[in-house]
Amino acid sequence: xxxxxxxxxxxxxxxSPFQSNALKDINITLPExxxxxxxxxxxxxxxxxxxxxNALLSPTDGYVKIGDYINHPEKAKKAPKDLSKEQKKAxxxxxxxxxxKHKSKDIKALRKHVGLVFQFPEYQLFEETVxxxxxxxxxxxxxxxxxxxxxxxxALEEVGLDSSFFTRSPFDLxxxxxxxxxxxxxxxxxxxxxxxxxxxxxxxxxAAKDAMALFQxxxxxxxxxxxxxxxxxxxxxxxxxxxxxxxxxxxxxxPPSELFGQDLTQYSLQNxxxxxxxxxxEKRGLKLNTASLRNVDDLANAIMEAKK
Amino acid sequence: MNIIEVEHLKYAYDKNSKPAVDDVSxxxxxxxxxxxxxxxxxxxxxxxxxxSxxITHYEGKISLFGQPIEKADNxxxxxxxxxxxFVFQNPDNQFVGSTVRDDIAFGLENRQVPHEEMDGxxxxxxxxxxxxxxxxxxxxxxxxxxxxxxxxAGVLAMHPELVxxxxxxxxxxxxxxxxxxxxxxxxxxxxxxxxxxxITHDVEEAFRSDYVLVLxxxxxxLEGTPAEVFSHTEELKKIHLDAxxxxxxxxxxxxxxxxxxxxxxxxxxxxxxxCR
Numbered sequence: 001x002x003x004x005x006x007x008x009x010x011x012x013x014x015x016s017p018f019q020s021n022a023l024k025d026i027n028i029t030l031p032e033x034x035x036x037x038x039x040x041x042x043x044x045x046x047x048x049x050x051x052x053x054n055a056l057l058s059p060t061d062g063y064v065k066i067g068d069y070i071n072h073p074e075k076a077k078k079a080p081k082d083l084s085k086e087q088k089k090a091x092x093x094x095x096x097x098x099x100x101k102h103k104s105k106d107i108k109a110l111r112k113h114v115g116l117v118f119q120f121p122e123y124q125l126f127e128e129t130v131x132x133x134x135x136x137x138x139x140x141x142x143x144x145x146x147x148x149x150x151x152x153x154x155a156l157e158e159v160g161l162d163s164s165f166f167t168r169s170p171f172d173l174x175x176x177x178x179x180x181x182x183x184x185x186x187x188x189x190x191x192x193x194x195x196x197x198x199x200x201x202x203x204x205x206x207a208a209k210d211a212m213a214l215f216q217x218x219x220x221x222x223x224x225x226x227x228x229x230x231x232x233x234x235x236x237x238x239x240x241x242x243x244x245x246x247x248x249x250x251x252x253x254x255p256p257s258e259l260f261g262q263d264l265t266q267y268s269l270q271n272x273x274x275x276x277x278x279x280x281x282e283k284r285g286l287k288l289n290t291a292s293l294r295n296v297d298d299l300a301n302a303i304m305e306a307k308k
Numbered sequence: 309m310n311i312i313e314v315e316h317l318k319y320a321y322d323k324n325s326k327p328a329v330d331d332v333s334x335x336x337x338x339x340x341x342x343x344x345x346x347x348x349x350x351x352x353x354x355x356x357x358x359x360s361x362x363i364t365h366y367e368g369k370i371s372l373f374g375q376p377i378e379k380a381d382n383x384x385x386x387x388x389x390x391x392x393x394f395v396f397q398n399p400d401n402q403f404v405g406s407t408v409r410d411d412i413a414f415g416l417e418n419r420q421v422p423h424e425e426m427d428g429x430x431x432x433x434x435x436x437x438x439x440x441x442x443x444x445x446x447x448x449x450x451x452x453x454x455x456x457x458x459x460x461a462g463v464l465a466m467h468p469e470l471v472x473x474x475x476x477x478x479x480x481x482x483x484x485x486x487x488x489x490x491x492x493x494x495x496x497x498x499x500x501x502x503x504x505x506x507i508t509h510d511v512e513e514a515f516r517s518d519y520v521l522v523l524x525x526x527x528x529x530l531e532g533t534p535a536e537v538f539s540h541t542e543e544l545k546k547i548h549l550d551a552x553x554x555x556x557x558x559x560x561x562x563x564x565x566x567x568x569x570x571x572x573x574x575x576x577x578x579x580x581x582x583c584r
Contacts (some may be wrong), residue, residue, distance in 0.1 A: 042451045042481070174348050174349045175348055176348045176349075201478075201479055202397070202475075202478050202479050203348070204347045204348045204509040204548070205347075205509060205511070205548070205549070205550045206347050206348075206548030206549075206550075207347070207348055230481030230482055230483070231481070231482060232482065268483075270482055270483060270486075273553045277553075277557070277575070277579070280579055281579060281582060281583060284579065284580075284583035285583055286582060286583045296553065296556045296557050296560050297560050299557060299560070300557060300560035300561045300563075300564055301564070303561060303566075303582060304561070304564050304565075304566065307566075307582070
């Protein structure tokens with residue numbers, strides 16, 4: 001599903017003393033069927049950016065096109081003063097059409113295609129059994145109870161929770177298991193675009209690895225995955241492409257190996273451990289080839305190569 | 309003196325379930341930075357609850373500052389608590405004040421520190437954690453890492469002899485995590501008598517600590533210095549714990565045929581060795 005940001009601005013609390021411009025003139029076409037990481041310091045606009053993709057927020061100005069759906073500003077725009085009467089009329093009609101769209105069923109269809117997993121999604125579990133919780137999404141999008149349950153079971157198995165979990169209460173599960181249930185809830189609606197906001201925060205390394213492997217599998221099955229994260233080690237390891245947000249603007253869009261391995265203080269980012277180590281070796285005079293550096297094993301290969 | 313002594317500690321959440329903590333014994337001497345690691349569900353948090361007195365019915369013995377807590381009366385427990393500080397996992401759940409200043413003051417007020425002295429205390433401890441410029445900020449303007457730093461300042465202002473971190477960095481981003489660890493190591497340099505027990509799944513933190521305890525399925529499976537503990541690569545892998553970056557790199561290089569002497573035991577030394 002093609003996603004395109006055109007002159008997108010977003011302002012929190014406009015025209016008040018608390019006004020803050022979260023996004024400023026974003027123009028970007030997002031890659032499809034890729035594993036894309038969104039990075040940037042706290043407050044750089046990452047969360048606002050992803051909430052525009054599934055229309056939880058609407059831009060203050062500009063628009064976001066997600067497949068057939070266009071996410072326009074909620075407030076009708078005033079016509080420019082220099083228009084003729086007919087032009088003004090056409091402008092108003094167009095604005096009205098846009099406004100109605102916000103209330104239409106299109107937005108529901110959009111959210112079926114774009115799944116967003118919030119940070120700490122386990123806090124959103126609410127049903128009495130795991131399968132009911134996961135089936136909520138598909139049922140809400142119009143599936144019969146049986147169909148929804150079938151999809152729920154499939155999604156649960158996909159995240160690695162077998163049938164012994166189906167009828168348990170989600171509140172009796174461990175932190176990592178709860179998160180898996182929450183992710184299954186999104187997968188059950190089979191979105192074309194999956195956005196995950198800090199999915200590994202608070203998980204132990206093994207559970208984090210499981211979660212990332214799952215997103216990679218989902219991406220390889222044809223879903224576009226957008227990962228919002230602070231963890232540069234994950235970006236180096238999994239992402240095909242990385243988008244850097246800084247101060248409400250996209251300042252870089254490139255493969256991870258192009259971003260990492262240089263001084264990143266200007267973006268308030270840290271290099272992944274492997275690149276950091278490579279950089280320190282370089283400063284001492286040992287230059288490594290970092291073009292395909294993703295993990296410790298790649299780093300060891302690059303060192304062996306350089307020492308030859 | 310041993311700050312914490314635990315003997316044959318056992319606890320199950322209900323009679324029929326497997327014990328969450330199963331026959332665990334260890335001692336923590338004064339002035340050490342001890343990390344307790346294990347994956348989710350290993351019993352780490354239960355152990356933290358037992359040590360902090362949130363769970364009171366258990367089998368076995370817990371002694372804090374040489375005093376068995378089973379035998380302690382309320383006054384004794386209160387005296388023990390005065391010597392202990394806790395920092396919990398979720399930065400949002402432990403910020404009690406409406407500003408940084410109020411938050412650090414909270415504990416001091418409970419201890420009835422006179423108002424004239426309080427401001428000085430607040431400044432001193434805010435400075436120790438690098439938050440002196442944020443005293444009048446409210447929590448929503450702070451990042452998770454900053455909130456945890458304020459929590460640490462609040463704890464330190466009470467002059468604890470033992471600080472217990474219950475996954476204090478697990479919800480933070482890498483920068484926040486590093487800040488908290490650097491601050492903690494720095495505090496210990498300043499005050500060598502401070503004992504820290506950090507319950508964590510960050511193996512990098514464990515690698516920098518003095519002593520490591522490894523918990524799996526409620527049992528203590530390994531303990532020792534980081535070098536000793538992390539030499540058990542296979543056992544750790546089996547219980548889903550990664551090796552720290554330095555050790556994984558060293559192992560990968562060795563596997564590819566590089567000879568690295570044993571005295572290369574830190575990242576810095578390896579860096580130097582490789583560039584020789």
